[in-house]
Amino acid sequence: MNFNDVEVVLAIMKKAGYGDIVQLPEESDVILINTCAIRDNAENKIWQRLNYFKHIKSNWRKNGTKSSRPPPKVAVLGCMAERLKEKLIEADKMVDVVCGPDAYRDLPRLLSSVEQGQQAINTLLSLEETYADVSPVRIAKDSVTAFVSIMRGCNNMCAFCIVPFTRGRERSRPLESIVREVGELWEQGVKEVTLLGQNVNSYCDLSGFSAIYRTNESGLRFASLLKCLAETYPEMRFRFTSPHPKDFPDDLLLVMREHHNVCNSIHLPVQSGSSRVLERMRRGYTREAYLELVERIREIIPGVALSSDFIAGFCGETEEDHLQTLSIVETVGYEMAYMFAYSMREKTPAHRHDVDDVPEEVKQRRLSELIATFKRSSAARYHSQLGKTQLVLIEAPNKRNPNEWGGRCDSGQKVFFSRAPVPDHQSGDLVDTKPGDYVAVKILDTTFASLRGEPLRRTSLQAFYSEPR
Numbered sequence: 001m002n003f004n005d006v007e008v009v010l011a012i013m014k015k016a017g018y019g020d021i022v023q024l025p026e027e028s029d030v031i032l033i034n035t036c037a038i039r040d041n042a043e044n045k046i047w048q049r050l051n052y053f054k055h056i057k058s059n060w061r062k063n064g065t066k067s068s069r070p071p072p073k074v075a076v077l078g079c080m081a082e083r084l085k086e087k088l089i090e091a092d093k094m095v096d097v098v099c100g101p102d103a104y105r106d107l108p109r110l111l112s113s114v115e116q117g118q119q120a121i122n123t124l125l126s127l128e129e130t131y132a133d134v135s136p137v138r139i140a141k142d143s144v145t146a147f148v149s150i151m152r153g154c155n156n157m158c159a160f161c162i163v164p165f166t167r168g169r170e171r172s173r174p175l176e177s178i179v180r181e182v183g184e185l186w187e188q189g190v191k192e193v194t195l196l197g198q199n200v201n202s203y204c205d206l207s208g209f210s211a212i213y214r215t216n217e218s219g220l221r222f223a224s225l226l227k228c229l230a231e232t233y234p235e236m237r238f239r240f241t242s243p244h245p246k247d248f249p250d251d252l253l254l255v256m257r258e259h260h261n262v263c264n265s266i267h268l269p270v271q272s273g274s275s276r277v278l279e280r281m282r283r284g285y286t287r288e289a290y291l292e293l294v295e296r297i298r299e300i301i302p303g304v305a306l307s308s309d310f311i312a313g314f315c316g317e318t319e320e321d322h323l324q325t326l327s328i329v330e331t332v333g334y335e336m337a338y339m340f341a342y343s344m345r346e347k348t349p350a351h352r353h354d355v356d357d358v359p360e361e362v363k364q365r366r367l368s369e370l371i372a373t374f375k376r377s378s379a380a381r382y383h384s385q386l387g388k389t390q391l392v393l394i395e396a397p398n399k400r401n402p403n404e405w406g407g408r409c410d411s412g413q414k415v416f417f418s419r420a421p422v423p424d425h426q427s428g429d430l431v432d433t434k435p436g437d438y439v440a441v442k443i444l445d446t447t448f449a450s451l452r453g454e455p456l457r458r459t460s461l462q463a464f465y466s467e468p469r
């Protein structure tokens with residue numbers, strides 16, 4: 001989400017007359033730092049960067065000779081800007097501009113007001129802003145994959161999460177603005193789009209209704225958007241993140257099953273395997289309801305790859321709760337997982353109502369056990385790919401071995417294979433392959449987090465799935 005926000009900001013800056021991105025902060029007029037406030041660790045890194053930029057600015061003043069230009073202005077954007085607001089401006093003159101995630105359009109004005117000696121801060125949250133009309137400036141111009149933000153904000157109130165306070169209420173982009181942006185990406189050679197949103201499957205296009213009259217009972221839902229995109233761009237792959245388990249109706253699962261270009265992988269964040277902890281986290285489901293959903297998903301989309309998020313050591317988590325989390329990892333069998341020790345954030349419901357009572361060393365021990373359990377369980381899932389033929393979209397050369405391509409298969413796993421020429425599926429001629437090509441790859445080997453295989457032929461998405469396998 002943050003990466004896509006940077007691309008939106010670049011488009012706004014470009015329109016306001018700012019030039020290209022430069023490589024070194026010393027060469028810039030403006031330093032933009034997009035921030036995340038989810039964990040302490042992320043914020044600490046930002047403070048370190050701000051200290052470094054402060055050092056550049058103070059040296060600039062001392063040397064005087066370094067450049068005839070004034071030192072760069074430093075603007076903090078995103079969630080940390082929203083969370084800390086004035087604190088950032090007051091912090092020892094490290095920051096010139098503070099701009100929240102719904103105020104990016106105001107950034108050029110904020111920068112010019114700094115020149116006039118005014119304080120530049122805008123962290124107003126909006127009920128409407130989706131930047132639907134902004135075509136993001138792509139940072140990785142040659143990449144065959146891209147992100148498209150389809151909704152912003154979150155109406156849930158998970159006890160541990162700062163997002164509703166930094167990103168505001170849910171609002172979705174009009175469907176046609178998303179179809180237009182995906183079309184522009186297709187023209188630029190992009191073959192895989194990941195649809196983004198804090199609560200992506202809560203997507204609900206209620207264009208024409210002002211925010212106060214919107215309810216999620218009507219409007220175009222996520223399944224309709226996905227179906228429309230999959231049918232408009234049949235050779236483009238689609239993924240989405242990050243969803244909430246509450247928004248997986250059957251019609252969405254059926255769209256996934258019926259469209260081969262909607263990838264067979266679902267991120268299904270569970271956070272904990274204990275119903276007691278889930279209730280305290282205000283996740284809105286029990287362990288049993290989550291497992292029933294997993295069963296339903298696998299019934300409708302056999303072979304679907306699942307990934308999840310886990311928090312170790314949330315307030316009040318006992319050893320028994322922790323064991324339940326380990327057991328859900330084994331029961332479900334995830335392909336991928338994001339696992340963290342709990343870090344309490346100010347302003348969240350947990351900060352107001354709960355006690356961060358699991359000692360740090362216990363959190364870390366539980367996190368290690370979680371990681372070890374996940375590794376054991378996912379190894380079996382990677383192993384089950386041996387001998388299968390997967391459709392891989394080539395992304396780039398393998399950084400460790402330039403004689404190999406790296407890409408992802410339908411389920412999102414990384415696959416590496418030789419760059420040797422392969423037959424084309426239509427002509428049968430040997431052809432060189434390149435990023436953006438789909439290649440049928442027979443999986444021959446696995447490591448902890450990747451697959452390795454033999455390229456069989458260059459093909460197309462539709463041809464691959466129409467062949468008998």
Ligand code: SF4
Nearest residue numbers: 154156157158161163
């Ligand atoms: S649904 Fe996700 S973004 Fe929303 S409050 Fe919960 S964890 Fe945060």
